[in-house]
Amino acid sequence: MSILVYTESENGKFKKAAHEVVSYAKAIADQMDTTVTAVAVNADNAESLGTYGASKVLSIKDENLSTFNAKKYASAIEGAAKNEGAKVVVVSSSANSKYLAPLLAVGLNAGYVSNVVETPSNITPFTVKRSAFTNKAFANTEITTDVKIIGLSNNSYGVVEHGGSATVEDFSPSIAESGINVESVDKVTDKVTIADAEIVVSGGRGLKGPENWGMVEELADVLGAATACSKPVSDLGWRPHSEHVGQTGKPVASNLYIAIGISGAIQHLAGINSSKVKVVINTDPEAPFFKAADYGVVGDAFEVVPQLIEKLKAFKAQNA
Numbered sequence: 001m002s003i004l005v006y007t008e009s010e011n012g013k014f015k016k017a018a019h020e021v022v023s024y025a026k027a028i029a030d031q032m033d034t035t036v037t038a039v040a041v042n043a044d045n046a047e048s049l050g051t052y053g054a055s056k057v058l059s060i061k062d063e064n065l066s067t068f069n070a071k072k073y074a075s076a077i078e079g080a081a082k083n084e085g086a087k088v089v090v091v092s093s094s095a096n097s098k099y100l101a102p103l104l105a106v107g108l109n110a111g112y113v114s115n116v117v118e119t120p121s122n123i124t125p126f127t128v129k130r131s132a133f134t135n136k137a138f139a140n141t142e143i144t145t146d147v148k149i150i151g152l153s154n155n156s157y158g159v160v161e162h163g164g165s166a167t168v169e170d171f172s173p174s175i176a177e178s179g180i181n182v183e184s185v186d187k188v189t190d191k192v193t194i195a196d197a198e199i200v201v202s203g204g205r206g207l208k209g210p211e212n213w214g215m216v217e218e219l220a221d222v223l224g225a226a227t228a229c230s231k232p233v234s235d236l237g238w239r240p241h242s243e244h245v246g247q248t249g250k251p252v253a254s255n256l257y258i259a260i261g262i263s264g265a266i267q268h269l270a271g272i273n274s275s276k277v278k279v280v281i282n283t284d285p286e287a288p289f290f291k292a293a294d295y296g297v298v299g300d301a302f303e304v305v306p307q308l309i310e311k312l313k314a315f316k317a318q319n320a
């Protein structure tokens, strides 16, 4: 019996969330005195997962899984879990993992808890803490089924290097037929995505119009960040809907979130609460966002942001 963890990759490269779920699974394995087996799908360098605590990697190389399909992926992971006799399966909280986890739960007759933020507080009964009500509350939840699935909230545990090594085994599970076939996926941009970003630079209606986004993009470029926006900004067509964050948009779990000209309405905050450090730039000292901020600049974005870009460029040049 080992802890099984599904590690996501893109174009053969593991995502940051993959390293985090393995680190987290290792912590649970230590609690339960067992080991971690990772499932990697069409990924290169499977052995590298040993660094984060995997003892074994089941490496699946299959054309059938070249694009994400929840049913097919769930069946492959189910095969791996049964092969290992896993009692705990860990997945991330990415959109894809949230899509496949309920199917996996059906296949394994398992209880699934999403948005988990900590290692289990108890193994018997198996109790995990999850965020609820768009991060405004926590629920301590018992999973009573024999097999348990945990969806780890992204960026809640972090990546921990253990310096170990993993053995890699080729694994060929039977893959379910699906009524949906994804033929190809065309990405809109090569830029870092909001879900994977360590840093997100986000703009609101305070930026007055789409013509002023040059400085947001420049700041994001200097920081290697993703760009995001508030809902009205995407509703107005200033920015694509894929950038809208918040309760009805994408969740952000970055290490740094810079909000420029965003008031901090509860629906916006609901999506960014999991970000570690929040910096707010706003002309209005009474803007609600300041209450949620770690650092706040009361000032005009059109003065503050260009100066910030200049300082960051100078800092980078000095430290190059």
Ligand SMILES: Cc1cc2nc3c(=O)[nH]c(=O)nc-3n(C[C@H](O)[C@H](O)[C@H](O)COP(=O)(O)OP(=O)(O)OC[C@H]3O[C@@H](n4cnc5c(N)ncnc54)[C@H](O)[C@@H]3O)c2cc1C
Binding pocket: 203, 204, 205, 206, 207, 229, 230, 231, 232, 233, 244, 245, 246, 247, 248, 249, 260, 261, 262, 263, 264, 265, 266, 267, 268, 271, 281, 282, 283, 284, 287, 299, 300, 301, 302
């Ligand atoms: C059901 C529902 C769901 C919603 N879901 C979401 C969601 O998912 N995400 C979301 O974002 N919103 C959502 N909203 C909308 C939300 O309630 C707010 O209306 C929205 O977040 C406000 O966007 P904003 O902060 O960009 O704009 P505003 O509220 O107009 O705020 C603009 C801010 O910019 C500041 N400002 C103005 N000029 C400058 C300047 N020159 N420099 C610096 N600061 C300046 C102002 O002081 C102000 O604080 C939802 C609303 C509802 C009802």
